[in-house]
Amino acid sequence: MSSRLDLQVRDRRFVWDFVLACVVAVVVSLPYATGGEPAAAAASVILASALLMRRLVPAAALAVGAVGALGQLLTLSQPMIGIVVVPMLVYAAARWGSRSVSHAGLALGLAGALLGPARWALPVYSSSTAMVYFAMGVTGCAGVVLAAYLVGRRGRESVENRRERQLSELERSRLRLAEQEQRAAVAAVDERNRIARELHDIVAHSLSVIVVQAEGGRALAAKRPEKGPEVLGTIAETSREALEEMRRMVGLLRSGGPGAEPTSYVPTPGxxxxxxxxxxxxxxxxxxxxxxxxxxxxxxxxxxxxxxxxxxxxxxxxxxxxxxxxxxxxxxxxxxxxxxxxxxxxxxxxxxxxxxxxxxxxxxxxxxxxxxxxxxxxxxxxxxxxxxxxxxxxxxxxxxxxxxxx
Structure with missing residues (x-):
């Protein structure tokens, strides 16, 4: 909680909430403080102070606001300016609170929309007039509370949807990157295997021919010395062909890189x-x-x-x-x-x-x-x-x- 509070204090939005709470507290309590109604003024200050924590701890803001609103309801028999804080707290609970907190805020707001008109209208007016004012008051207050709740929930859902889209995009990017890395790894393995096959075929075949010709030439030279140059020529030709194919392979590997040597254009055998x-x-x-x-x-x-x-x-x-x-x-x-x-x-x-x-x-x-x-x-x-x-x-x-x- 302390870390969240530190972040909240450093957040510029907390500054605005602090200013808002102070302004509202002064506006809603000043008439009662100067009019000799300290209890109503204290209840108004408590109600307004709930705005200070509406983003950080919406549940606590609801609790403090409920205490302040109940105090005003008990001390005042006429509609008070402080009721503007109620839809603000309902909005905050729906916007920044959990689902249970938002439902609690809506329930408290609707309860206030029922209790407030009952406190203001029924004791003052005759039965028929009181019921009309009561119905109008309940309808108006409930409409404002419900609108504040819906706007808050819409804002929360919008933020959640945007966050889900961002997370989905990050996951898709991660999967694309993993797929690209996997394809690159498979391609690298395939290329290594291809190079290994080419090198094996070139080197093994050429060296086998050279070894056979050399061993045969040694035996042949003792019986028919005139065949020696022919055997050596075969060995030299095979060595040159192997060397040329090796150069072609190296050229293919190095082509396109910094300082690459020109690639040999010897046709691929077929x-x-x-x-x-x-x-x-x-x-x-x-x-x-x-x-x-x-x-x-x-x-x-x-x-x-x-x-x-x-x-x-x-x-x-x-x-x-x-x-x-x-x-x-x-x-x-x-x-x-x-x-x-x-x-x-x-x-x-x-x-x-x-x-x-x-x-x-x-x-x-x-x-x-x-x-x-x-x-x-x-x-x-x-x-x-x-x-x-x-x-x-x-x-x-x-x-x-x-x-x-x-």
Missing amino acids: LDDIPDLVRKTSATARLATFGTAPPVSQALGLTAYRIVQEAMTNTLKHAGPAATAQVTLAFTGSALEIEVSDDGRGAAATGDGRGHGLRGMHERVALHGGTLTAGPRPTGGYSVRVSLPLTAAPAAQPGPSAWTGR
């Missing part, structure tokens, strides 16, 4: 690049294409390229040096069917369990609404089969991969 990929990856790999390739989106072409690239990388890493690989592309009109199989170790192949290749392929395929199956073949070797819809399909949410090793 379906047309798969034959060259198979040829460069392994001399024992073969490519078979069925059907006519229709125009596809850049994203779908890149996905097909990366799947073949990752499957060929797994063949180099796990199938064994004597294994051969078969890459099949089939265009069925509604889907692109991809199969990469080898006749290598198959289920006997071992890995470190830390590979991300199959998970990356699964995520790429799921983004296009396709399907992927991978595993050892019954006749030996390993097979990866992918079906990518050529028409727009709802993307599935990439989930955790069930494969390990490759």
Whole structure:
């Protein structure tokens, strides 16, 4: 209460209430103080003093006002100017008080509208005239009290509605901000996963080709030294391509930022690049294409390229040096069917369990609404089969991969 009182004292509206209470107290009590009616003057001062606390504690203002009005009713037999305070207190109770306080203010006001005319009219006039004046007095006073109550309630409801609108707007803003942050977080995770897939496919494939060529070149150099430059050329070409793709990825990440370097405009690999990929990856790999390739989106072409690239990388890493690989592309009109199989170790192949290749392929395929199956073949070797819809399909949410090793 003390903190509320301090705030009220510092509030400019309290100053006006203080001035109003003082002015009304002087106006309503002065005639009785100078006329030799101290009891009526004291009752008038008590009634007027209720205006001082009408905003801070409307319930207390009603109680003080009721005491002052009752004092005037007992000491005066004629209408007094102090009754103007009654609708002001009823308004204050409806405007700043709780629902119960506002109802109490209305009840006290209507009781005063009944008791006041009864005190002023019935003892003075004859029965018929008294009833007329009584009815007029009750109607007028009750009308003023009811009007003050309705105006006060309307003002309170207006403030409450405005506060509710502000709170609703704040809540909507909070929800919009939370939604934007969630979308940004999801977009950041998706982008990190996309970058991780690209980096994995570029680095893993290129390094696997380099390792295979280097190991094979070392053995070949002992038997046929003239083949050494060809092997080194393949290693150098693969390294340059990997370096160029890495530069493209870095350029995409840095583009638009302060001091960004110019982005490389190397075309994104697609379906047309798969034959060259198979040829460069392994001399024992073969490519078979069925059907006519229709125009596809850049994203779908890149996905097909990366799947073949990752499957060929797994063949180099796990199938064994004597294994051969078969890459099949089939265009069925509604889907692109991809199969990469080898006749290598198959289920006997071992890995470190830390590979991300199959998970990356699964995520790429799921983004296009396709399907992927991978595993050892019954006749030996390993097979990866992918079906990518050529028409727009709802993307599935990439989930955790069930494969390990490759």
